[in-house]
Amino acid sequence: MRSPRVAMFASLFWVLVLSGCVRAVSPTAESEGSREVAVWEDRRSLADGRLVALATGGSAPERVRALRALARIQDLSTLETVLAGLRAPEVPVRDEAAFAAGVLALSWEPLTDAEKARMTEVLLAAEATEPDEGVRRTLLESLGKLATPGAVKRLSERLTDGRAGVPERAALALGVSARRGASLAEVPLPAGAALLRPGQSEEARYGGAYLLASAKRPEALPFLRRCLGDEAPDVRALCAKGMGDVGGPEDATVVGRLLRDETPRVAAESARALAKLAARCSGECAPMDELRTLAQRVSTSGHAVLALAQQGLPEAGRPVLVALRRALQEAAPGVDLMNLDCRLAAALDRQTGTLDEVLRCGGGQVPEVRRLALGLREVAQSKGKGGASGAVPYLSHADSRVRLAALDAVSSRPVPEAAGPVRALLGESDLVVAASAASTAGTLKDAEALPGVRKLAERVPSEPDMAEPVAGGLVALAGKDAEPVLRTWLQHPHANVRRVAAASLAGLTGQPVRAPHVELPADARRPEASPAGTTLTFRTNKGEFTVALDAEAPLTSGNLAALARQGYFRGITFHRVVPDFVAQAGDPRGDGEGGPGYSIRCEMTRRPYGRGVLGMALSGKDTGGSQFFFTHSPQPHLDGRYTAFGEVTRGMEVVDRLLEGDTLQEVEVSP
Numbered sequence: 001m002r003s004p005r006v007a008m009f010a011s012l013f014w015v016l017v018l019s020g021c022v023r024a025v026s027p028t029a030e031s032e033g034s035r036e037v038a039v040w041e042d043r044r045s046l047a048d049g050r051l052v053a054l055a056t057g058g059s060a061p062e063r064v065r066a067l068r069a070l071a072r073i074q075d076l077s078t079l080e081t082v083l084a085g086l087r088a089p090e091v092p093v094r095d096e097a098a099f100a101a102g103v104l105a106l107s108w109e110p111l112t113d114a115e116k117a118r119m120t121e122v123l124l125a126a127e128a129t130e131p132d133e134g135v136r137r138t139l140l141e142s143l144g145k146l147a148t149p150g151a152v153k154r155l156s157e158r159l160t161d162g163r164a165g166v167p168e169r170a171a172l173a174l175g176v177s178a179r180r181g182a183s184l185a186e187v188p189l190p191a192g193a194a195l196l197r198p199g200q201s202e203e204a205r206y207g208g209a210y211l212l213a214s215a216k217r218p219e220a221l222p223f224l225r226r227c228l229g230d231e232a233p234d235v236r237a238l239c240a241k242g243m244g245d246v247g248g249p250e251d252a253t254v255v256g257r258l259l260r261d262e263t264p265r266v267a268a269e270s271a272r273a274l275a276k277l278a279a280r281c282s283g284e285c286a287p288m289d290e291l292r293t294l295a296q297r298v299s300t301s302g303h304a305v306l307a308l309a310q311q312g313l314p315e316a317g318r319p320v321l322v323a324l325r326r327a328l329q330e331a332a333p334g335v336d337l338m339n340l341d342c343r344l345a346a347a348l349d350r351q352t353g354t355l356d357e358v359l360r361c362g363g364g365q366v367p368e369v370r371r372l373a374l375g376l377r378e379v380a381q382s383k384g385k386g387g388a389s390g391a392v393p394y395l396s397h398a399d400s401r402v403r404l405a406a407l408d409a410v411s412s413r414p415v416p417e418a419a420g421p422v423r424a425l426l427g428e429s430d431l432v433v434a435a436s437a438a439s440t441a442g443t444l445k446d447a448e449a450l451p452g453v454r455k456l457a458e459r460v461p462s463e464p465d466m467a468e469p470v471a472g473g474l475v476a477l478a479g480k481d482a483e484p485v486l487r488t489w490l491q492h493p494h495a496n497v498r499r500v501a502a503a504s505l506a507g508l509t510g511q512p513v514r515a516p517h518v519e520l521p522a523d524a525r526r527p528e529a530s531p532a533g534t535t536l537t538f539r540t541n542k543g544e545f546t547v548a549l550d551a552e553a554p555l556t557s558g559n560l561a562a563l564a565r566q567g568y569f570r571g572i573t574f575h576r577v578v579p580d581f582v583a584q585a586g587d588p589r590g591d592g593e594g595g596p597g598y599s600i601r602c603e604m605t606r607r608p609y610g611r612g613v614l615g616m617a618l619s620g621k622d623t624g625g626s627q628f629f630f631t632h633s634p635q636p637h638l639d640g641r642y643t644a645f646g647e648v649t650r651g652m653e654v655v656d657r658l659l660e661g662d663t664l665q666e667v668e669v670s671p
Helices: 003-009 012-021 032-042 047-057 060-073 076-087 091-105 113-129 133-146 149-158 166-179 189-196 202-215 218-227 233-246 249-260 264-278 286-300 302-311 315-330 335-352 368-380 389-396 400-412 416-427 431-444 447-459 464-489 495-509 554-565 652-657
Strands: 535-540 543-549 576-578 582-585 613-616 628-631 644-650 664-670
Touching: 032 047, 032 060, 047 060, 047 076, 060 076, 060 091, 076 091, 076 113, 091 113, 091 133, 113 133, 113 149, 133 149, 133 166, 149 166, 166 189, 166 202, 189 202, 189 218, 202 218, 202 233, 218 233, 233 249, 233 264, 249 264, 249 286, 264 286, 264 302, 264 315, 264 652, 286 302, 286 315, 302 315, 302 335, 302 576, 315 335, 335 368, 368 389, 368 400, 389 400, 389 416, 400 416, 400 431, 416 431, 416 447, 431 447, 431 464, 447 464, 464 495, 535 554, 543 554, 543 652, 554 644, 554 664, 644 652
Parallel strands: none
Antiparallel strands: 535 543, 535 664, 543 644, 576 582, 582 628, 613 628, 613 644
């Protein structure tokens, strides 16, 4: 059933799925018991111990479904129940327990050292004796997510394991560990590089490249240079990415060849890598010379230009950015190219730390609000340019998106004169702006803002999305006096509010704080499940593409389908496009801060984040709403963290063409 899609996308991750991740017992098999578990799961209820009992003593299908529910609920008090599943006689139960352990390793609420040690001990023992190939691979994935020194050591040993598929899975898992902050200093890179030898499968070569790029160690350099010519686009992209981290200006020529790669995500990684290499130049700079060649084909190199603008260049690269802007303006410009022009203008303003070029970019086709918000966010990233005094007047701009971006700028580069205008925004009707003002007031140490911040803290129980920025401001201004308010938040039904409260209290007290388990009320919003076989057709200004939704995430799929039927997405833009990563949309505000006014629970699935996968954007546990993203390339570090609930089945070339500011004209649901 999946083979046509594998052929279409050449995605090695579906090879991995077919070879071990999809087990014989489905956790979504329909029965009265599984429907009851689904209700418990969505209410984040342990059902007075019944869910744990089912996970330990039910039939094999019941245990699989209960373990999936425990993974999604992500309550660390159930850790021993999950680990016990690794000793089950049934292969599907052990496999689901291994997956659930990986999800718990990624818990939004940090694991204690004792919990990490316990997980390491049990997972290592299980991996050492597991006879089933598929379960063993799932265990390796979970060790990668756990990312403890013991896990990294075992994964390093498995790089030279003779069993089929083990070294490449270990290499991927080590890359994920690096993304989780683990040190790969002792990992034997030549063993990973061996996966790149001629004759190895694409799966193996990708695993080797992912490890080498993630390690960020100079000794990876000769291996990365060689794999820049790999026949697989995703391998070439990874090797270019790695070159940007460990290469030098002398590597400009070999990296620059990929600027002309026919695959947009490969050219984008080349541009990003060259920008990093340019930052290491002194005097003549070959990476700059390579980047100048983009001007010759700027209208067909959208992702490479966008990646360069997002990465930025040192001030010596100003002529390159100016030349690219000139080339865009001389092309037959459409709105997408003029959005790129403003991206480049914002990169120029980041160099100086002041708004200038964005004030007149876009050839009259980019709205002022977008230009100002983009410029202010880039100015916020300016280093060594002093305070953002120029952003202060925009704190009173008529559009809330500009005010929010101005808050980012004065928070990142504080100036005393911002205190009064920021204080005034605490009473803002736009609660996203008001909450950000609370956080910024804390950064500015404005004691006069404390009463306003306290008023916002009183609203958090009914406006849970405000919790994180308001807590930041409250702690900064009230210190230990914030503790009573934060302790009341520990009982809030929204998981992310409890997480924020626990983290803030831990910072205040210097002691670990674990939020208690709280069920959602019976009347909590629950989307209508999407029936199996549901597809969405996305019509954009660049063309249309089709997505098959996952029955394994029925509520997440149903939520998106319901919004589409309401016409919710009509006219919404792709507000975030990061080449070779994701294209993200679904925000009615257009700045990444909007949603439908409610949140839904996460539904972690076994679908890995391969190319063309649909995922739910989050800002914390159970914070999904209307924002979603499509992956340009495999992203294994997202597995088990963000709900994957569909894949592009037709029109992936359209997704590849999407740029920031492109528009969703309609999303059609079938059946």
